[in-house]
Amino acid sequence: MPKSLAKPLLLAALASSTVPASADDSLYALKQMSLDELADLRVSTATHRSERLEDTAAAIHVLTAEDIRRSGATSLPELLRTVPGLNVARISATEWAVSARGFNNQFANKLLVMVDGRSVYTPFFSGVLWDELNIVMQDIEHIEIVRGPGGSTWGANAVNGVINIITRHAEDTQGTLLSVVGGDLQSEIVLRNGFKAGESGHARVWAKLHQNDRLGGTPDDSEDIHWRGGRAGFRGDWEMAGGNLMVEGESFRELKRQERAYSGAHLLGQWSRTSDEARDELRAYFNRFTLDHWMVLNNGARAELDTFDLGYRHHFAPIGGHNLIAGVGYRNVASDAQMTPPAGVSRSSRTDQLFSAFAEDTLALAERLQLTVGVKVEHNEFTGLEWQPSARMRWTPTKGSTVWASVARAVRTPSIIEDSARVTSYIGPRAFTNGLPLFVNSNGNPNLNAERLIAYELGYRAQVNPRLSFDASVFLNDYDRLVTVDMIGAPRLVPSLPSPYLTWNALAGNSLKGKASGFELSVDYRPADTWRVQASYTYLDMNMSALPGNTEINPLRAAGESPAHQATLISRHDLRHDLELDLQARYVSALSTYSIPDYLTADLRLGWRATSRLDLAFNGRNLIGPARKEFGTNLVNASDAYLIPREYYVTANLRF
Amino acid sequence: MLHTGSSPLLALLRHSIAGALLLLALVRPLHAGDNSPTAFAENEVKAAFVYNFAHFVRWPEGHSLRPGEPFRYCVLDDALAVLLAKAVAGETLDGHPLIVQRQPDPRNFQECHLIYFGDQSAISPGTQTELLRRLTGPILTVSDQPGFAARGGMITLTHKRGRIHPIINTDAIERTELRVSAKLLNLATLTRDGKGSAP
Numbered sequence: 083m084p085k086s087l088a089k090p091l092l093l094a095a096l097a098s099s100t101v102p103a104s105a106d107d108s109l110y111a112l113k114q115m116s117l118d119e120l121a122d123l124r125v126s127t128a129t130h131r132s133e134r135l136e137d138t139a140a141a142i143h144v145l146t147a148e149d150i151r152r153s154g155a156t157s158l159p160e161l162l163r164t165v166p167g168l169n170v171a172r173i174s175a176t177e178w179a180v181s182a183r184g185f186n187n188q189f190a191n192k193l194l195v196m197v198d199g200r201s202v203y204t205p206f207f208s209g210v211l212w213d214e215l216n217i218v219m220q221d222i223e224h225i226e227i228v229r230g231p232g233g234s235t236w237g238a239n240a241v242n243g244v245i246n247i248i249t250r251h252a253e254d255t256q257g258t259l260l261s262v263v264g265g266d267l268q269s270e271i272v273l274r275n276g277f278k279a280g281e282s283g284h285a286r287v288w289a290k291l292h293q294n295d296r297l298g299g300t301p302d303d304s305e306d307i308h309w310r311g312g313r314a315g316f317r318g319d320w321e322m323a324g325g326n327l328m329v330e331g332e333s334f335r336e337l338k339r340q341e342r343a344y345s346g347a348h349l350l351g352q353w354s355r356t357s358d359e360a361r362d363e364l365r366a367y368f369n370r371f372t373l374d375h376w377m378v379l380n381n382g383a384r385a386e387l388d389t390f391d392l393g394y395r396h397h398f399a400p401i402g403g404h405n406l407i408a409g410v411g412y413r414n415v416a417s418d419a420q421m422t423p424p425a426g427v428s429r430s431s432r433t434d435q436l437f438s439a440f441a442e443d444t445l446a447l448a449e450r451l452q453l454t455v456g457v458k459v460e461h462n463e464f465t466g467l468e469w470q471p472s473a474r475m476r477w478t479p480t481k482g483s484t485v486w487a488s489v490a491r492a493v494r495t496p497s498i499i500e501d502s503a504r505v506t507s508y509i510g511p512r513a514f515t516n517g518l519p520l521f522v523n524s525n526g527n528p529n530l531n532a533e534r535l536i537a538y539e540l541g542y543r544a545q546v547n548p549r550l551s552f553d554a555s556v557f558l559n560d561y562d563r564l565v566t567v568d569m570i571g572a573p574r575l576v577p578s579l580p581s582p583y584l585t586w587n588a589l590a591g592n593s594l595k596g597k598a599s600g601f602e603l604s605v606d607y608r609p610a611d612t613w614r615v616q617a618s619y620t621y622l623d624m625n626m627s628a629l630p631g632n633t634e635i636n637p638l639r640a641a642g643e644s645p646a647h648q649a650t651l652i653s654r655h656d657l658r659h660d661l662e663l664d665l666q667a668r669y670v671s672a673l674s675t676y677s678i679p680d681y682l683t684a685d686l687r688l689g690w691r692a693t694s695r696l697d698l699a700f701n702g703r704n705l706i707g708p709a710r711k712e713f714g715t716n717l718v719n720a721s722d723a724y725l726i727p728r729e730y731y732v733t734a735n736l737r738f
Numbered sequence: 739m740l741h742t743g744s745s746p747l748l749a750l751l752r753h754s755i756a757g758a759l760l761l762l763a764l765v766r767p768l769h770a771g772d773n774s775p776t777a778f779a780e781n782e783v784k785a786a787f788v789y790n791f792a793h794f795v796r797w798p799e800g801h802s803l804r805p806g807e808p809f810r811y812c813v814l815d816d817a818l819a820v821l822l823a824k825a826v827a828g829e830t831l832d833g834h835p836l837i838v839q840r841q842p843d844p845r846n847f848q849e850c851h852l853i854y855f856g857d858q859s860a861i862s863p864g865t866q867t868e869l870l871r872r873l874t875g876p877i878l879t880v881s882d883q884p885g886f887a888a889r890g891g892m893i894t895l896t897h898k899r900g901r902i903h904p905i906i907n908t909d910a911i912e913r914t915e916l917r918v919s920a921k922l923l924n925l926a927t928l929t930r931d932g933k934g935s936a937p
Binding site for chain 2 (some may be wrong): 109111112113119151177251256257611658662691697737
């Protein structure tokens with residue numbers, strides 16, 4: 083079936099209201115939609131605020147449940163490899179580097195990730211622990227990925243992008259599902275049961291266990307180790323008093339012996355009510371996350387973070403030409419962090435409060451021209467008051483085509499580690515150390531400023547005909563006050579025998595600025611009703627420049643941590659009504675910081691719907707070329723990363 | 739220092755976007771604006787579903803769909819028939835032209851590939867059960883009536899949180915040579931003969 087770019091979105095704040103359509107227009111639009119999209123359309127007469135992808139003035143991509151299923155991915159980062167413009171590099175069985183528009187790193191800190199509105203970006207070190215986020219893939223309804231800043235809506239740390247994971251309504255997961263994954267490097271079992279909960283509600287409960295085997299050894303033959311984990315949770319949805327109540331919770335533990343152990347639990351409640359054209363949303367959650375044990379750059383850490391978050395937003399009924407959304411939020415993070423000496427945290431126990439408010443207005447400037455202006459103001463305990471405004475303009479010259487442009491400001495606030503930790507990193511012998519090993523003692527700095535971005539974007543997307551659509555975006559990101567590790571004085575020789583070494587003290591600073599620019603192109607083509615091809619190309623150019631006071635060892639390394647060129651080709655072919663063949667190929671150019679050469683590889687999946695209640699899929703990953711490193715870890719070389727090998731696995735889903 | 743700055747083209751782009759947005763921000767809205775969003779009527783969405791089912795269900799080659807012959811949607815619902823006729827105009831399915839027959843005589847049901855029982859179909863539930871039981875061969879039966887699956891119907895279009903949602907009676911499908919695609923099965927709620935039209 084032809085499929086348009088149109089996708090209903092929850093990203094209400096980024097979307098604007100749509101132009102009216104005649105009956106013939108809407109039938110034409112409906113015909114072009116896929117089954118997924120049709121099933122996701124609200125048809126009630128109360129509200130038709132159907133925000134669609136083509137109406138959004140941002141570089142956005144949506145992964146539907148169908149995309150997720152056919153990717154064959156068993157983890158979020160592996161799934162995100164299929165998204166145009168995202169860079170995903172695997173480091174080990176448990177670690178990935180994921181970013182958009184540059185600044186990729188094991189501790190990539192410019193991408194905000196949320197699950198049902200709950201932030202999983204940790205303020206401990208600024209970033210996302212993807213191995214903590216081992217959620218049940220079958221429970222994901224869709225994922226919205228925005229490249230570019232989302233600070234005016236989502237607040238701090240939505241600098242280079244936002245990933246919004248939305249899980250399924252409990253009514254959509256009724257019955258029992260048994261899902262099994264078995265392969266040469268991983269195994270997994272998921273059991274889920276959905277049932278009616280009272281007169282007006284539905285619920286599900288689930289449990290998941292997994293084991294990921296060690297990946298191949300590094301050239302020096304050190305070996306990665308097993309990663310195991312388990313989690314159990316529930317979600318309930320009820321319709322009551324003219325609104326919807328959703329409650330969900332989960333408890334998990336992930337363990338990689340000697341390296342890391344995490345545990346955590348959360349409870350989230352969300353109340354929403356839609357009346358006429360207005361909508362209210364109230365959300366509260368409590369999240370406990372514990373790093374029972376964590377090794378980072380050979381520093382042991384332990385931390386416990388208790389987050390309480392409360393947010394309310396109101397979508398006003400249109401007034402005149404205006405469409406207004408406003409909201410307030412409060413977050414309290416009580417944390418306790420310790421590091422193994424000589425590393426340490428000077429303010430080990432702390433409570434950080436975050437107050438926020440935002441407003442956004444979409445106004446029709448002309449029949450086909452809309453402007454959205456918004457601002458989020460936040461007060462945080464690290465850098466005080468931060469404001470993040472944006473202006474987005476959308477022009478729809480013809481039916482099915484959209485030109486958009488935006489200017490936005492976004493900030494990243496310092497993490498607890500950047501604020502108050504003392505960490506020792508082993509840099510190893512370098513040319514300037516006369517062959518002696520070097521240890522850097524870096525110290526957090528409570529006077530750090532927030533990193534700042536002004537982003538300029540321009541985009542065009544068009545549905546050329548029912549079978550062909552494309553999407554292009556150009557961006558220029560202007561960064562300032564990026565956080566650095568600035569060396570103090572000269573290295574000091576420690577004449578210990580038999581192996582003397584150097585130590586060098588450092589202090590966190592804001593002494594880097596730079597520009598990243600590039601463009602992203604993607605094409606979605608359906609040669610036949612049973613065949614869909616998606617191709618994308620991403621170009622990135624990063625120019626960092628050290629500010630006075632920057633004495634980093636490798637100040638410009640970020641430019642060599644993200645590929646300049648990336649290309650993907652995805653083919654989804656229905657061979658028969660019950661047979662699916664999926665190909666995902668990708669090219670990633672070299673990473674100079676880690677001396678990693680460019681590579682081309684591909685994944686294949688053969689899916690078979692054996693009966694209406696049983697489906698099987700055979701998956702092969704990294705099928706082209708030998709095992710290879712995709713990234714590095716210790717900031718200067720790839721020695722701690724593992725070779726990512728070819729991998730085979732079978733998945734089976736049984737519904738009863 | 740490796741800093742080379744951005745290209746003049748990008749700098750120009752940046753300034754023009756900023757300028758345009760600044761200018762626009764200063765302009766008041768030209769008029770109240772027709773802000774009513776795209777509205778999809780329930781019947782239109784149902785028609786789009788029915789139109790799509792022909793693509794996501796496989797009919798056996800041969801007796802029921804001979805080369806060059808049209809694919810027949812038989813619609814016992816006046817409003818939906820009009821919408822569906824608009825949707826299929828000029829379209830084909832694997833070389834078969836798509837046609838819509840409005841309120842066909844039940845005696846000719848065997849010529850249909852898909853039968854839609856709408857609210858306006860003047861057939862009582864009892865008669866419908868009997869009709870469905872007598873239908874043999876690969877004919878996809880679709881309806882928006884509650885209890886359709888329990889009466890032996892194949893696909894029921896229901897309401898779920900303001901959306902249209904298909905429920906598939908896998909037993910009814912499996913009694914025929916029809917094969918439903920993995921995509922549609924994944925999207926739908928699956929039920930069986932004994933279970934009525936729940937959930």
